[in-house]
Amino acid sequence: MLNKKIILGVTGSISAYKAAELIRLLKKRGADVQVVMTKSAKEFISPITLQALSGKPVLENMWEPTEGNGMEHINQSRKSDLILVVPASANFIAKLAQGLADDLLSNICLARNCPILIAPSMNKNMWENSSTQRNISLVTQDGVNISGPENGEQACGEEGMGRLINEKMLLLDINKSLNYPILKNKNILISCGATFEKIDDARAITNLSSGKMGLRIADEAYALGANVTIIYGQTEKLPPSGINCIYAPNHSLMNKYVKENAKNNDIFISVAAISDYIPKTISGKLKKGNNKFSLEFQQSSDILLETASEFNNLFCVGFSAESENIIKNAQAKLKNKNLDMIVANSINESMGQNSAEIYIIDKNEVIHIPKKGKEELASNILQHIYKLENKRGSTHEHIN
Ligand SMILES: Cc1cc2nc3c(=O)[nH]c(=O)nc-3n(C[C@H](O)[C@H](O)[C@H](O)COP(=O)(O)O)c2cc1C
Numbered sequence: 001m002l003n004k005k006i007i008l009g010v011t012g013s014i015s016a017y018k019a020a021e022l023i024r025l026l027k028k029r030g031a032d033v034q035v036v037m038t039k040s041a042k043e044f045i046s047p048i049t050l051q052a053l054s055g056k057p058v059l060e061n062m063w064e065p066t067e068g069n070g071m072e073h074i075n076q077s078r079k080s081d082l083i084l085v086v087p088a089s090a091n092f093i094a095k096l097a098q099g100l101a102d103d104l105l106s107n108i109c110l111a112r113n114c115p116i117l118i119a120p121s122m123n124k125n126m127w128e129n130s131s132t133q134r135n136i137s138l139v140t141q142d143g144v145n146i147s148g149p150e151n152g153e154q155a156c157g158e159e160g161m162g163r164l165i166n167e168k169m170l171l172l173d174i175n176k177s178l179n180y181p182i183l184k185n186k187n188i189l190i191s192c193g194a195t196f197e198k199i200d201d202a203r204a205i206t207n208l209s210s211g212k213m214g215l216r217i218a219d220e221a222y223a224l225g226a227n228v229t230i231i232y233g234q235t236e237k238l239p240p241s242g243i244n245c246i247y248a249p250n251h252s253l254m255n256k257y258v259k260e261n262a263k264n265n266d267i268f269i270s271v272a273a274i275s276d277y278i279p280k281t282i283s284g285k286l287k288k289g290n291n292k293f294s295l296e297f298q299q300s301s302d303i304l305l306e307t308a309s310e311f312n313n314l315f316c317v318g319f320s321a322e323s324e325n326i327i328k329n330a331q332a333k334l335k336n337k338n339l340d341m342i343v344a345n346s347i348n349e350s351m352g353q354n355s356a357e358i359y360i361i362d363k364n365e366v367i368h369i370p371k372k373g374k375e376e377l378a379s380n381i382l383q384h385i386y387k388l389e390n391k392r393g394s395t396h397e398h399i400n
Pocket of ligand 1: 010011012013014015038039040041088089090091092121122123126
């Protein structure tokens, strides 16, 4: 979102106050936000609050003289990368569907030459009303992106569909609208997090993976238009709905779900830290007594290697966390597992961290990416996958 010019339209919904937090989140991500309010929106939240947060006077009145040609609706539309309407009232959606232009915000929307994303928010009966549904369908046909609404408790005391979408999902959808959807219609499977294996009925063995890298890749792939499925073990907070999430806490379930889903996907990114050795499980609970005890481990199967050899058309990406000879070891894995690409990093500097230094390695090149936040790394990794997968696709077409 860095340096993106976003018009944030706020309309007369009870959730208009949530626009304040949204401005903060957009600004934190480097966006330049210009708020435009409808007359009704000002009944719900004061323009001065939104001015203070966005750092710019709020626009509302079409007839107020401005500098230059005085055509603020055209000028604002020309300058923007994205128009957001959050929250979008039933009334505003109806106006958008009909192409009405009787205030500044509706004029800006009609004069747009950039993407538009609206987040409806209203009482459940208003949302379910056939005229609202008809308007939603009309604006969708006109290329308007819709985020939400979601189900839940409503300000009016009722429960149902119509609540403003949660902010995490909204941010993903905003990213999706801002980005050129290079992964549109691609099905991407991502494994992430740590698995844990039982030792006895009370204890388990696991590893230090946080799942952060896999989750950031899932978010970014979604933002680039892909249909994303994650198979996750132990991780931090999961992505919101929109990304299909399947829980696989141990090697056996990871193996099952990865292979079940591999056939429906174009790309598999294996980020999960899956147990290489599985303890021989003891039934009941190990008793305390001896000073020492030993566990017997058995090597587990290599899910990535098997998946890459079983699903020939799947574009397979591995991750290699190493403590030494980072590039050499990763290149050996790329070859031995017959992968299309591998991402190598240093175990101590990346595991559980929010940033890392990585090497993106394929059959022809090694690209060094200096230390960056995992969000940015996710973007670098997916851009490279896109480049390689496209090349592979055109080679296939050429051969056929
Ligand atoms: C207390 C109150 C809460 C309202 N909440 C909503 C709402 O959440 N969603 C909605 O679509 N309309 C809501 N309305 C109705 C709109 O404010 C009304 O339709 C208004 O004309 C919308 O104007 P606008 O689309 O120009 O902003 C509410 C009205 C009142 C009085």
